[in-house]
Amino acid sequence: MKTDRSAILQLVALGRITPAEAERLLLAWNEGREALWALTACMIAFILAQVHLDKLLPGLAHVARLLFGPGSHLTHHALAVVTQLLGGVR
Numbered sequence: 001m002k003t004d005r006s007a008i009l010q011l012v013a014l015g016r017i018t019p020a021e022a023e024r025l026l027l028a029w030n031e032g033r034e035a036l037w038a039l040t041a042c043m044i045a046f047i048l049a050q051v052h053l054d055k056l057l058p059g060l061a062h063v064a065r066l067l068f069g070p071g072s073h074l075t076h077h078a079l080a081v082v083t084q085l086l087g088g089v090r
Contacts, residue, residue: 005026008022008025008026008029009022
């Protein structure tokens, strides 16, 4: 996206377009980006509206308990890595 903007500025420097035309191009370029962000936000909102949190959250909690609960090997290994990075147990 920076290349598009620099290309427009190079066209002004070369005299192929006027600064007013460059300003219109830059404004149109920014409006297109804003429209893309708005479309993305709408799509995310639509997808989140379809998710049933009453079914999703208990499932995620169950998976978290399996992965990180008491007696989990993953928890032991994660703590071992952290203590090793911090210089071991003293």
